[in-house]
Amino acid sequence: MGCTGWYRGDPLFTSACNLNSHSPRILVVMGVSGCGKSTVAVTLAKKLGWVFAEGDDFHPPANIAKMRSGYPLNDNDRIPWLDSIAAWIDARLHNGETGIVTCSALKHSYRAILARGRPEVLFVYLQGTLKTVSAHLEGRIGHFMPASLLSTQFEVLEEPSADERYIAVDAAKPVPAIIKEIGAYLNGVEQ
Numbered sequence: 001m002g003c004t005g006w007y008r009g010d011p012l013f014t015s016a017c018n019l020n021s022h023s024p025r026i027l028v029v030m031g032v033s034g035c036g037k038s039t040v041a042v043t044l045a046k047k048l049g050w051v052f053a054e055g056d057d058f059h060p061p062a063n064i065a066k067m068r069s070g071y072p073l074n075d076n077d078r079i080p081w082l083d084s085i086a087a088w089i090d091a092r093l094h095n096g097e098t099g100i101v102t103c104s105a106l107k108h109s110y111r112a113i114l115a116r117g118r119p120e121v122l123f124v125y126l127q128g129t130l131k132t133v134s135a136h137l138e139g140r141i142g143h144f145m146p147a148s149l150l151s152t153q154f155e156v157l158e159e160p161s162a163d164e165r166y167i168a169v170d171a172a173k174p175v176p177a178i179i180k181e182i183g184a185y186l187n188g189v190e191q
Contacts, residue, residue, distance in 0.1 A: 023120075023186075024119075024120055024121065024122035024165070024186070025092070025093060025097075025098045025099070025120040025121075026089050026092055026093065026098070026099050026100070026101070026120055026121045026122070027041075027044065027050075027099075027100045027101075027122050027123075027124050027182075028085075028089075028100075028101055028102075028103055028105060028111075028114055028115075028121060028122070028123045028124065029041040029044070029100060029101070029102045029103075029124045029126065030102075030103055030104060030105035030106075030111070030123050030124065030125050030126070031104065031125055031126035031127065031128065031133075031171060032104060032106070032128065032133055032150060032153040032154060032157060033104060033133075033150060033153055034133045034134070034150060035126040035127075035128045035133050035171040036126055036128075036171050036175070036178075037055075037102040037103075037104075037126060038054060038056075038102050039175055040124070040126060040175060040178050040179065040182075041054075041100045041101070041102045043175055043179055044100055044179055044182060045100045047179060047183075048098070048100075050098040050099055050100050051092065051097055051098065051099040051100070052099070052100050052101070053085075053088055053099065053100070053101040053102075054101075054102055055081075055085055055101055055102040055103035055104070056102070058081050058084040058085050058088070059081050060080060060081065062077075063077050063078075063081060072152040072153075072156075078110065079113070082103070082110055082113045082114060083113065085101055085103050085114060086113055086114050086116065088101060089101065089114060089121060093118070093120055104153065105123060106153060106156045106157045106158065107156065107157075107158045108158050108160075108161065108164070111123060111160065111164055115164070115165070119165060121165065122165050122166065122167065123160055123164060123165065123166035123167075124166070124167055124169065124182055125159070125160050125166050125167065125168045125169065126169055126171040126178070127159070127168045127169065127170060127171055128170070128171035128172060129172075130150065130151065130154055132171065132172045133150060133171065134150055167181075167182065167185045169181050169182065
C-alpha cells in the first residue's frame with residue numbers, strides 16, 4: 001500500500017501516499033463515455049504508484065458487441081460488468097492494496113454495487129456537458145463505444161449525491177489541473 005510513482009517532492013501528493021484509516025484506497029474515476037476517465041486514471045495511477053484497471057476490460061464480449069452495433073446497454077447488461085469491477089475492488093482491499101479503476105458508474109444503484117458502503121472507495125466524477133464531451137468523443141479513435149450513444153449516457157446519468165463519497169471535477173479542465181484538484185482533495189487541501 002502507498003505510493004511508488006513519480007509523486008516524490010510534490011506536496012499535493014505527499015500525504016495522499018501516507019494513508020490513514022479515513023483515506024480512500026480505491027478511486028473509481030467515473031463519468032459518461034469520452035469524458036477522459038482513462039486518461040485521468042492512468043495519469044493519476046502513475047503519479048501515485050497505485051494499481052490501475054481499465055473498466056472497459058471487465059465488459060463481457062456481448063456488451064462490447066452490443067455497443068459496437070450502436071445499441072445502449074441496459075441494467076441487465078451492466079450488472080455482471082459492475083459485479084466484476086466490484087470483485088476487483090474487493091481483491092485490492094482484501095490484499096491491503098490501493099487502486100484506481102475506470103467505470104461510467106452512471107446510476108446511484110451502480111455506484112452502490114461498486115462501493116458496497118465502504119468508506120475506502122471514492123468516486124472521482126469527471127463532470128462534463130454534452131457539448132464538451134461530444135467534441136472529445138468525436139476525436140477518439142478505435143473505441144467500441146460510438147459517439148451516437150453519448151446522449152443515452154447523459155439520459156441515464158444520475159449525478160452523485162450527498163450520500164455518496166465523491167469529488168466532482170470539471171472534465172473540461174486540462175488533465176494536469178484535474179490531477180492537481182484530485183491531489184488537493186486527497187490531501188484535504190481546500191480549493
